[in-house]
Amino acid sequence: MPVLTSEAMVLRTWPVQEADLIVSFFTRDYGKLRGVAKSALKSRKRFGGALEPMTVARAWFAEKPRQDLVRLDQLEILSSPLSRPVDAIRLAVLSFYAEVLEEALPERDPHETIFRLTTAVLEHTTAVASNTVQPWMPLTYFTLWITRLMGLLPDIAHCTICGEALHAEEVNFNFHADGFFCEVHRHTSDTLLSADSWQSALRMLRNPVASFATEDWPRRRAQDLRRFLQNTLERHLERKLRSAEALARL
CATH class of the missing domain: 2.40.50.140 (Nucleic acid-binding proteins)
Known part of the structure; x- marks a missing residue:
């Protein structure tokens, strides 16, 4: 052998x-x-x-x-x-990366892009361990990109139904459907995505994770986006992510 x-x-x-x-x-x-x-x-x-x-x-x-x-x-x-001090939040984020890759990746099928994505977010997840700088930015970046690379995220700049360009004040999502919806095609059960979350997602799909390292990313920033993406992953994986539940409890 x-x-x-x-x-x-x-x-x-x-x-x-x-x-x-x-x-x-x-x-x-x-x-x-x-x-x-x-x-x-x-x-x-x-x-x-x-x-x-x-x-x-x-x-x-x-x-x-x-x-x-x-x-x-x-x-x-x-x-x-x-190799660096790791707090409870970082441990939960690392567990999230591992669980998503374990559940989502097929056996013996190389995914160079996903490998490079993960190594990049790992560097920023463990770069600074303090109470003021937390790993919500790399977590958001990873969750957005892994959802896109798995083919579960349609074009987020346009309405999934009509294809019209979305505007920051009228981006809607539904926990039972993929993609975002305009005001005309939103459902009564839809949730409005914050303008900052949508604009951050657009930027993240165009730029490397390192370009966001100096920005302030408290937990509440893009929280609605992460919740939508995690729900999308769970719906397609047909199972709850235990690490996402652990993160929510912290």
């Missing part, structure tokens, strides 16, 4: 037997994989602290003939979210 290597991020682990782990990891070159890490709980040399969710590492693994699980031989940390 030839040993393959790729940059990867750890999504989830499950214990099996006494010291082994099953590891779900998202690789840049081969997509999402699951592998058996033999004696992972005992071998600090081969895995060390690289098994924490959203750790970016160089992975060495081998595919077994006629088996779904690969043999995961080693993880070498490239960047770890735990």
